[in-house]
Amino acid sequence: MEVDVGPGVPAGADGGDPFAAGGEAGRLMAAFDWAATPVGPVESWPASLRFAVRTVLVSKFPMVLTWGPEYIQFYNDAYAPFIGAKHPAIGEDIRQTLAEGWDALGPPVERAMATCEASWLPGLLLLLERAGYREETYFTVSHAPAFGDDGRVAGMHGVCTEVTGQIIGERRQRLLHDLATVGSQLGDEQETVAAMCAALAADSLDLPFAAVYLASPGEPGFRRVAAVGCDARLLPETAETDAELTGIVDRLDVTGGPFGDRVTEAVVLPLTATRDGEPLGLLLAGTSPNLALDVEYRSFYELVAGQFAGVVVNIRAFEVERSRAESLAELDRAKTTFFADVSHELRTPLTLLLGPLRDVLDDPDAALTADVREQVALAVRNGQRLRRLVDDLLDFAGIEAGRATPVRVATDVATFTAELTGIFRSTAERAGLRLTVDCPPLGRPAHVDPRMWEKIVVNLLANAVKYTFVGGIDVALRGVDDRFVLTVADTGVGIVAEELPQLFQRFHRVAGAAARTREGTGIGLALVQELTALHGGTVTVTSEPGQGSTFTVSLPFGEPDAAADVPAAAPSDAARGEAEGWEQQGARPAGRPAGAPDAPGVLVVDDNADMRSYLTRLLQPYWAVRTAADGAEALAAVAERRPALVLTDVMMPRVDGFELLRALRADPATRDVPVIMLTARAGQEASVEGLEAGADDYLAKPFRAAELLARVRVAMERAAGHAVAPAGARDLAPPRPATSPLPAPLVSTHVERPGHGSEPVPAPRAGDSSGARSRAHWRLPSELSSIPVVRRRLRALLADAGIGPDQSYDLLLAACEAASNAIEHAQDPIEPVVEVTAVVEGGAVEITVRDHGQWRERVPSMDRGRGSTLMSAVAEVTAVPSPEGTTVRIRAALRPAA
Structure with missing residues (x-):
């Protein structure tokens, strides 16, 4: 069967056009003057050459054919990209076309033709100049003999594929892995960076040389810390900018690449923690003279720079954390030393007091x-409590210094534990709790330090009483193998899982946990753990919020450290004093008022x-x-009957003093009740905090009785609307009931004349045309708790200015609405404050409310215009929003008082 291979072309075994299906390469071959080459005109070609050429041209795989001793080449379209700018080279000697790489290609080609055995060369490095420079390339190549019509070797068939990208990519990936391995050590910064820089030598083909410059805190520019692949002495020690490093490649005289060519280019990359962050340093890296600086090459450099930057960031973060940990440890040691010194100093005056x-x-x-006698007993009881706190601090100081060593003696732990639990029975009964003790004999002697074991048991029982309000406390002791185990279980408030790991840390408190009192040093459970560890034991806790907690102490039976003839252990006076203190603390607050039934009522709120x-x-x-024992009980008492004054502590469980104050000020029925706050936090800042929160007075503990009584009398007389007359220490008759409601107590306002700063002057009354003005300005936190403060202060100012109660009410309504909007609508404030200014002048009053954030409009469902309607109904209102804040101005003419 014959196949038609083209018009006018003879068919047959040796006929047909060999270039017909060859694409671009076939057209080039068809147009080529083959008569001028050693292979002669196409018509004279042997059938074997025709078939070989046709096979090359129709293949989709890169193929090249050489024929004759002159190595005349034929290749297809897939092969053309491999020789780049040298294409077309059809009909030329392949040894000339690939002259720069023939040293590698020639021997396997000649061997294949001589032995008639095909070669296989994976990943062969070839030097090509296909893009105008000496290029590093890699090919997988196979050479096979091409036979003529007579069966002899007449040429060579070559099949190849380029694997340059694969070879170079794997090489770069290995380097990045090595860098990550070296950088993971996180040692000294300069040593680690130098080790990473040295690791770059493993890929000198991609990185002929490199240098790393780092910024030092507090110093300008960058300092060189490591270099590889070049003479470091030729590099600058410091560099202010990256531009100083880009022009130094020529003087380094570095060669690189697989062919030893001179390196003429380098890149400088910033080492940054984030893309837009300040650079931590600079990476100077030479580029290979045999590779194009394309996208992949640049990405590789960025990954290398990222490795250095990440390691520097991690090392510096680690150093900061280590420094912080050392500082905390030093602070902890200083705190322990301070407590030890203070505790020693306190013991003498405590002894002389008690x-x-x-x-x-x-x-x-x-x-x-x-x-x-009752007052003296009160002083003794609290002096004993102070001494117990001092003793605990001394114990901690001894443990911290390594001086605390248990002296184990044979102890009837079961009986001793039962007796220690027994001294808390009246405490539990008074608090309405069930207390069960299950401590049978252990069956073998246990050896503990009695005083240390006492502290363990007493602290666990005190902790259970503190956090248990209903239910009971169960104490059990059991022997288990070579250990004995104490469990103290309660039905208290429980502990959330996130807090359990920190529970035995010194000075740690569970935030928001309900307790009988917030008093304490925060070292009780930490002391339990330390004393347990000194005995070679462990303490653990399991807890469920709302269901209770179980503490488990496990100690070995141990061996004695002292003689056996020691007296039987019994609860100490300190333990009994601790139980007595909790018995008093467990007393429920009196519900009925004490004092004259017709006298004004005072609500005392304290958790002690x-x-x-x-x-x-x-x-x-x-x-x-x-x-009341805390703010929650106080609010219930206020709801039952409104007091004339509230005297409250600040730090209390459940609802503290500030939360109680906010609740009273937010309720229209109690917002005018004067509140005096008592606190152990002394100092001006604490006083300002309380007054800004809306308290009428603020008194730090300890205080004198006469001062407290005087402050209560003054606050109640002001609230009742009476003039505050001087009173001696004994002149403390209760104030008369108010005959008519008056404004809330005055707070810090002042009146100014134009041009005279804040010089106090008498406030003008409505209709005064003297030109004087009443003016006040306040800066308050941008919180809703500031609204009652605004209301009280404005009410006092308007009353002093002689504005009638009806108009005063309207203006207060508008001003508080504007202040609420300023707090709720302002977003991203420059300052988290709201400024309120009030001016009464020339027969008009103007109140200005300004925030410091951008205005955030509400959706209609959130606000249907009620606020603006209320404000516009009582005054002329304008609002001017801006990127720096929004100013709302409320202006109204003064109306005659009714």
Whole structure:
């Protein structure tokens, strides 16, 4: 069967056009003057050459054919890109076309033709000049003999594929892996960077040379810390900018690439933690003279720079964290030392206080009235509590210094534990809790330090009483193998899982946990863990919020450290004092008022039972006193009957003093009730915080009784609308009930004349045309709790200016609406404050409210225009928004008072 191979072309075994299906290469061959070459005109070609050429041209795989001893080449379109700018080279000697790479190609080609065995060369490095420079390339090549009509070798068939990208990509990936491995050590910054820089030598084909410059904190520019592949002495020690490093390649005289060509280019990359961040340093890297600086090459450099930047960031972050940890450790040591020194200093005056007081109480001949005896007992009880805190701090100081060593003696741990639990029974009963003890004999002697074991048990019991309000506390002791285990389980408030890992840390408190009191040093559980560890034991806790907690202490039975003839362990006075203190704390606040039934009522709020009792004793001769243990109970008492004054502590469980104050100010029925805050936080900042929150007065503990009584009297007389007359220490008759409601107590306002700063002057009344003006300006936190403060201060200013109650009410309504909008609508404020200015002048009043954020419009469902309607109904209102804040101006003419 014959196949038609083209018009006018003879068919047959040796006929037909060999270039017909060859594409671009076939057209070039068809037009080529083959008669001028050693292979002669096409008509004279042997059939073997025709078939070989046709096979090359129709292949989609890169193929080249050489024929004759002159190595005349034929190739297809797929092969043309491999010789780049040298194409077309059809009909030329392949040894000339690939002259720069023939040293590598020639021997396998000649061997294949001589032995008639095909070669296979994977990843062969070839030097090509196909793009105008000496290029590093890699090919997988196979050479096979081409036979003539007579069966002899007449040429060579070559099949090849370029693997340059694969070879170079794998090489770069190995380098990046090595860099990551070296950088993961996180040692000294300069040593780590130098080690990473040295690792770059493993890929000198891509990085002929490199240098790393780092910025030092507080110093300008960058300092060289490492270099590789070049003489570091030829590099600058420092560089202000990257531009100083780009022009130094020529003087380094570095060769690179697989063929040893001179390196003429380099790149400088910033080492940054983020794309837009300040550079931590610079990476100077030479480029290969045999590779194009294309996108892949640049990406590789960026990855290398990213490795250096990431390591520097991690090392510096690690150093900061380590420095912080060392600082915290040093602070902890300093705190422990301070507590130890202070505790030693406190023990002497405590001894001199408690000794005489106990002597007075124990003296049967001392003529003490019941009231005096109760006060002395109160002082002794709280002095003992202070001494227990001092002893705990000394224990911690001893443990920290390594001086605390348990002296283990044979102890009846079961009986001792039962006795320690027993001293808390009246405490539990008074708090309404069930206390069960299950401590059977252990069956073998246990060896512990009795005083340390006492602290472990007492601290766990005190903790259970503090956080348990209903239910009970269960104490159990069991022997398990070579250990004995104490469990103290309660049905208290429980602990969230996130807090459990920090529970035994010193000074750690569980945020927001409800407790009988917020008092304490925060070292009780930490001391339990330390004392347990000194005995070679462990302490663990399991807890479920709302269901309770179980503490488990496991100790070995141990061996004795002292003689066996020691007295039986018994609860110490310190342990009994701790239980007695919690018994007083567990007392429920009195619900009925103490004092004259017709006197104004004072609500005392404090989580310390002794403090409640003390304040009640001070106040009840003059006022009807009720008490509450925290802000939640106080709000319930206020709802039952509105007091004339609230005297509250600041730090309390559940609802603290500030939360109580905010709740009172937010309720129209109680917003005018004067509030005096008591706190252990002394100092001007604490006082300002309380007054800014809306308190009428602020008194730091400890205080004198006469000062407290005077402040209560003044606050109540102001609230009742009476003039505050001087009073001696004994002149403390309760104020008369108010006959008519008056504005809330005045707070910091002032009146100015134009041009005279803040010089106080009398405030003008409505209709005064003297030109004087009443003016006040306040800067308040951008919080809703500031609204009551604005209301009270404006009410006082408007009342002083003689503005009638009706118009004053309208203006207060508009001003508070504007202030609420300023707090709720302002977004991204420059300052988190709201400024309120009030001016009464020339028969008009103007109130300005300004925030410092951008205006954020509400969707219609959030605000249907009620606020603007209310404000516009009582005054002329304008709002001017801007990127720096929005100013709302409320202006109204003064109306005559009714």
